[in-house]
Amino acid sequence: MRGGRLRLDVAFTTAAPTTSRNGHTRAVAFDYGLNTLLTGGTLTLTGGAQPTVVTDGRPVFFGPDGVLAKADRLRILGEHL
DSSP states (O other): BTTOOOOOOOOOSOOOOOOOOOSEEEEEEEOOSSSSSSEEEEEEEEEESSSSSEEOOEEEOOOOOOHHHHHHHHHHHHHHH
């Protein structure tokens, strides 16, 4: 706390807790970047003697362009009022 304000420093990477290895075969992974706010995909663990992780290769993107454009329009209208 400084001057009535809270400053929060969030680590760039955060360790994920370990889970038990039995019974889990699918996972969802997310990453954020500059061009797309959030990118995600699914991962599947194959069975057998040499288990491998595969993906369907279809990423999911979330881009806030429409939301940001609307916020800019509302801000401009608010400034004119």
